[in-house]
Amino acid sequence: MARPRQFDEHDAVASATELFWRRGYHATSVRDLGDELKLTPSSLYRTFTDKHTLFLRALDHYRATESTQAYRRLDASDRPVREVLREWMLWLVTCPADGESGRGCFVVNTATELGTTDTQVQERTEAAFAVTRQALRAVLAEGRERGELSTDLDIGGAVELLFTTVLGLRVRERAGHGLERLTTTIDFAIRALGAAPAQPA
């Protein structure tokens, strides 16, 4: 039809995600976004409708990248579940691959900032939470099948505790808490899954 875009829409969403992640929704202005994405206001609005829509796109982008990566790291098909869980949680509080620390989790930050006021946002945060819980449930189930966890283990309760602990860890990482204390937390949480049952040879 006509003139094509001179910027990569996907890259722009990624940059917007970065900004919203660090500063939150209200503290990020459209001008900030424009500067970061190297987009004039008109291009930004033509492409993303408005700030709120762009924010939803950013949330979706985050879930499609960070959350999905977390989900993949929780795969326990070839390692002991305790080890997988421990390293997964450690990665969650260490992940600043790009040196950026104190960002916490975009979903957690968003859930606390926007609470239950924005239904479209809430749908997305709840979906992300549900995926995490589901993945935890799968790992624990696998651990029980393999005999790494006691058959007495209340998987429902363990999922809730691990999930809640992860939210807390994300808050603490955002608040700048040191890795040492967070590691202590993680180790104790793993221990809460109970001792490994005796192995039948």
Add this chain to the structure above:
Amino acid sequence: MARPRQFDEHDAVASATELFWRRGYHATSVRDLGDELKLTPSSLYRTFTDKHTLFLRALDHYRATESTQAYRRLDASDRPVREVLREWMLWLVTCPADGESGRGCFVVNTATELGTTDTQVQERTEAAFAVTRQALRAVLAEGRERGELSTDLDIGGAVELLFTTVLGLRVRERAGHGLERLTTTIDFAIRALGAAPAQPA
């Protein structure tokens, strides 16, 4: 000296706390505050210097009321520590005495919204966190002394886990999660403290 104030400064801070708590820092405008506190801008600024200072006052007010009440409810001098812990955590996620739900914890909301960017805010959130951890430590120590908890219990680890769990619970309450699931979480967290040692008559 001169004409006295026609409003109660303490009440004004309490109202401001309510507003900041529900909406967060950036989403609360000075006009909103003025309307809620029934204060004209000039009175507000004469009394509280500026928005940021008023926010710090609100944080301090919250710690002096809500946090202190939580601290008091964690007193285990005349009841079993598990029971005290359980009811304390339940209260934390139920406390909307005034019907207001989904507010979460003002300190947690603030820590995630402002992260590590504001040192004055961070001092206060960290102080609040430290008080909670200290209170948890005291309860667990008492439980061990009384023989309600195993002498093998790693109190340091248990404190970290309980504290982190509480942060997670507060996030979930803010996100609108149902009491049922949160109760499951709490019960499993209590169970993570281990079985009660056999009572020596």
Add this chain to the structure above:
DNA sequence: ATGGTTCGGGAGTGATCGCTCCCGAATCGG
């Protein structure tokens, strides 16, 4: 009473908010 001081209230500051409009340039299909 009176002078000194702070009060409540309202108008108004410049800056920034989210967002729109219009332009000439660029790129397409025909």
Add this chain to the structure above:
DNA sequence: CCGATTCGGGAGCGATCACTCCCGAACCAT
């Protein structure tokens, strides 16, 4: 090559942001 369409870019919209100034009224010490 040309009409149609969308592009990037910049100026600028009304509204709201945090905040200030000024005024007459109210209060206290003397």
